[in-house]
Amino acid sequence: MIIARRFRGPPQSGNGGYSCGMTARELAGPCEVTLRAPPPLDRELSVARRGPGVVVRDGEAVIAEAAPAEVAIEVPAPVTLAQAEEASKRYPWFDTHPFPECFVCGHKRAQGDGLRILPGAVEGRQVAAAPFTIDASICGADGLLRPEVVWAALDCPSWYGMLCFHPWEGQALLGRLAVRIIARPRASDRCVCMGWFLGQEGRKIHAGSAIHSASGELFAFAKATWIRLKPEAPADH
Known part of the structure; x- marks a missing residue:
């Protein structure tokens, strides 16, 4: 997977949410992504299955890990x-x-x-x-x-x-x-x-x-x- 510069957060790394979402594309349903390091831009990152989840690496360095998860949170009433x-x-x-x-x-x-x-x-x-x-x-x-x-x-x-x-x-x-x-x-x-x-x-x-x-x-x-x-x-x- 590649995080294009358009989707940066800080100047030299991917926006956290976008990077999590790219990682989560490999999984179906609700899931949780943990960022282990700033996601680099414009560089091919490897994505591999690990048990029920996935791990994203830049070379040997782990960038993100994802796994299926329930999102237990109460959502407040919407804002107009x-x-x-x-x-x-x-x-x-x-x-x-x-x-x-x-x-x-x-x-x-x-x-x-x-x-x-x-x-x-x-x-x-x-x-x-x-x-x-x-x-x-x-x-x-x-x-x-x-x-x-x-x-x-x-x-x-x-x-x-x-x-x-x-x-x-x-x-x-x-x-x-x-x-x-x-x-x-x-x-x-x-x-x-x-x-x-x-x-x-x-x-x-x-x-x-x-x-x-x-x-x-x-x-x-x-x-x-x-x-x-x-x-x-x-x-x-």
Whole structure:
């Protein structure tokens, strides 16, 4: 498998959610992917079955591991499209984003190139949300949003579900993502992505995320584990 530069998170590595989604393509049904190292860009990575799951390697180095898993998480009531549009105006990283060209939440990516999912706090609720319009370039031949991009769209909103309500100045990277896809939106559909904080254990941050249609239909949901980086640790390799 190859992670193209378009799908970067940090400048020199793949967006975590997209990379997890590429890994998960080998498995059917809900699964969990653990990232072991920053996924390199524009390089052939090997994918091999291991028991019921798969492992992705860059040479001998393990990049990601995936296995079937149930996604045990309660999804909050959906946010309306109007609420998401208003919340996105409160996106907290317009001036301080460490990776402003992230495929998912980078505000310096052009519409149609990046996803431009820019979540902000929803007034009166403990969730962050943003609108998401499905571009044809990220859909398959069937006209549906590609599964790996569903994973990507569930990645960053989970982080903002924490950040919007528990501000923090350091950096963190996605460590693990478990996703269940119920259905996939079509090209040109307008959707709502939302995220919410679940808790923290040491440097591990747990958060949830979901994608709904504009009418409130649940397309997919996820549970994410983020790892806060130590001050001396690089966020990119």
